[in-house]
Amino acid sequence: MLAELRDAGDPVEIAARYNDQGADELTFLDITATSDERDLILHIIEAVASQVFIPLTVGGGVRTVADVRRLLNAGADKVAINTAAVSRPEFVREAAEKFGSQCIVVAIDAKRVSQDGEPNRWEIFTHGGRKPTGLDAVEWARRMVNYGAGEILLTSMDRDGTKDGFDLALTRAVSDAVDVPVIASGGVGNLDHLVAGVREGGADAVLAASIFHFGTYTIEQAKRHMAAAGVEVRL
């Protein structure tokens, strides 16, 4: 069970709360690009990593090996690469060779491009889902794993923010295509969605942000619900 830190509120305080509630990992993806804000983010990561002893993934705007190093040195355990992988796929290979695949997560934002009745097809979109790339999402996931990605963080741009549940067909297609853990993200509105992400989607982990951020459910409730449904979780 992963919890994502969103930008509203004090991230250190929220991280501590999610940790107390039993989150298995924390993900912090909303890094913005200016240098002042980056320094601030590094301080936040240092503060979180000094108090919260579960894996921490940080991403957003990661473009260079130096960016990866800075985030790892600040206390991130894994760094998520998104747009920079699309602009220059070799960057993923360089980062994985330098720091090891175990700390390189490739974040994939995918949107369904097939029409109803056609075979499923999803494409990679960048810039928050606005910019199509023409890249097939399943092929892209496979390629990124070949380049050294140790994990795929898969977000359905169609579902993100809808509370309609994960795009399970997308999750299943990517999970079956690669041999590294796939984290499903985008669309969680209730606790059954989390179960479906693992059961039907084949996800290795599920990520949610707003249901926890707005207090709809606690992480403990989510994990108990998943355990009751027969999903193996740490309680």
Add this chain to the structure above:
Amino acid sequence: MTTVAIIDYGMGNLHSIGKAVEHVAGNLRVSVTADAATIRRADKVIFPGVGAIRDCMRELQHLGLDEVIREIAGQKPLLGVCLGMQALLEFSEENGGTPALGVFAGQVRRFPDGLRDSASGERLKIPHMGWNQVHQHAHPLWADIPQDSRFYFVHSYYAQPDRAQDAAGTTDYGIPFTSALARDGIFAVQFHPEKSQHAGLQLLANFIKWDGQGQTGTILES
């Protein structure tokens, strides 16, 4: 004041383990160091590591720390973590076969392909990444940690000790493997205690309190 040396030989970021040790105990001086004298002087030594074994052994040899680790092993409490556990065995299959420190008799093997979860039948991925249960064998470092607690793992290779009594914990990932090793004052774990929340912090707290004694009661072979 207790002094703790965390061996820094350039393999991975040691921020977390340093912070975690400071978090669990007061009146402690923690040094993250490659200095042999500091390591020899410390009351307790932590040997962490992330990455590939060949780089690990090369760096240790380059810094002269392979000898230091062999020397202190059994003399004072030593905690090996992840690659720091694997390096304590004699030999690893990684990187086409790599001789290691030989503090424990045995080998480091790669998980075979095609593993399946014994309960669900789901295909298991390599690396083994995430939270998994550790079945504890009696040892003071497990004090106050519930039996079969989950710890955070990231690895593709696992320790296979020659002597059954060296195993201090067992985990199942398609096959059962040794997730903790112990003998004399040495304890080593495949998982990351510094990323394993309450259970991991408790283990670190137990290590800081540990005098290196209180072995499982089995008689060690010479």
